[in-house]
Amino acid sequence: MKIARVESFLVPPRWCFVRVESQDDWVGWGEAIIPKRARAVTGAIADLAENILGRDPDRIEDLVLRMRAGGFFRRGPVLATAMAAIEQALWDLKGHRYGLPVFQFLGGRVRDHVNAYSGIGGDDLKTMIAQAESRVQQGFCGVKLGVPESFHYLEVPERTDRFIQLIAGLRQALGPTIAIAVDFHGRVHRAVARKLAHALVPYDLLWIEEALLPEHDDLQPSVFDGIPINLATGERLVDRWAFKHVLEERRVDIVQPDASITGLFELEKIARMAEAYDVTVAPHCPNGPLCLAATLQVDAVLGNVVWQEYNLGIRDFSQYLENPEALLTDQGRLHTPTGPGLGITINEAAVRQAANGPLVKDPDWQHGDGTYAEW
Numbered sequence: 001m002k003i004a005r006v007e008s009f010l011v012p013p014r015w016c017f018v019r020v021e022s023q024d025d026w027v028g029w030g031e032a033i034i035p036k037r038a039r040a041v042t043g044a045i046a047d048l049a050e051n052i053l054g055r056d057p058d059r060i061e062d063l064v065l066r067m068r069a070g071g072f073f074r075r076g077p078v079l080a081t082a083m084a085a086i087e088q089a090l091w092d093l094k095g096h097r098y099g100l101p102v103f104q105f106l107g108g109r110v111r112d113h114v115n116a117y118s119g120i121g122g123d124d125l126k127t128m129i130a131q132a133e134s135r136v137q138q139g140f141c142g143v144k145l146g147v148p149e150s151f152h153y154l155e156v157p158e159r160t161d162r163f164i165q166l167i168a169g170l171r172q173a174l175g176p177t178i179a180i181a182v183d184f185h186g187r188v189h190r191a192v193a194r195k196l197a198h199a200l201v202p203y204d205l206l207w208i209e210e211a212l213l214p215e216h217d218d219l220q221p222s223v224f225d226g227i228p229i230n231l232a233t234g235e236r237l238v239d240r241w242a243f244k245h246v247l248e249e250r251r252v253d254i255v256q257p258d259a260s261i262t263g264l265f266e267l268e269k270i271a272r273m274a275e276a277y278d279v280t281v282a283p284h285c286p287n288g289p290l291c292l293a294a295t296l297q298v299d300a301v302l303g304n305v306v307w308q309e310y311n312l313g314i315r316d317f318s319q320y321l322e323n324p325e326a327l328l329t330d331q332g333r334l335h336t337p338t339g340p341g342l343g344i345t346i347n348e349a350a351v352r353q354a355a356n357g358p359l360v361k362d363p364d365w366q367h368g369d370g371t372y373a374e375w
Ligand SMILES: [Mg+2]
Pocket: 183, 185, 209, 210, 235
């Protein structure tokens, strides 16, 4: 059996699906992410395909090594997501060929379900409470919100207090049984981040995510020293080597690898590394259905995953799947799809028809003085 073809499809709202086909007609699907880099990612998929065409799709580790190392340019998020999508597709193909869900190749299930948390939005407390309460009514026990505005290197109390009062109001409305995570999204610089983290301690957050940008996360142990709050990071880190220092230097309490950047089996390996440091894993997944399906296969075999990000409820993905019900939450829980491969069936005709439709782009932010602001 040999790999015959690798194709990529950019589909609304903002997803990149990859299809791998073998010479004897086995097919697998995976998903890349494309934030403002769609052409670079699809180009990388085409380049990496040249490393594996004509080779045995069963030899996934060998193919990953050839994609990761077979070229002078290596690692980096564009190549990583391209490789991750192809790798997911290879697992999906293998699962279909042998008639087994991917988790059966990874040691088998250790759990019955994984708890999901959902993102909430809005710029004001009323909207945030309304969104959070509707998630709670759906059965979710955890919500996550971002910092709704940009913060400059230093800020006056009026601006930081507004955000702190937002979190205080949300905690008061939801009570102590609902987990609240806050995503700084790398938008906050160290002085303001430290001030916010300190002020947010009384609201007992599940975690602060990307409290500093990943390129600054080496500062976290000193910046947040003595502040009793959980820190999480990892959605932009590409592989074990990127997580190595995060774990060794105790920079966070939670790691958040994304299966569409690390790949499916690499996520499992990162989680095993985290296990050795008593660090929990909350896989990042604001992505599309294939990434979620790939992540759930890995969640199934890991005891240290306690929360799974779930945002598919916000975006309609059903048109791309023959069995969308496999990825719906049940009282805030996600059950592992048990069909072959990733456990979902792509509606290929719908994907081909939607390809090259309009894509949602990440916004551009700037500070009041006109300088660039992290989004
Ligand atoms: Mg995040």
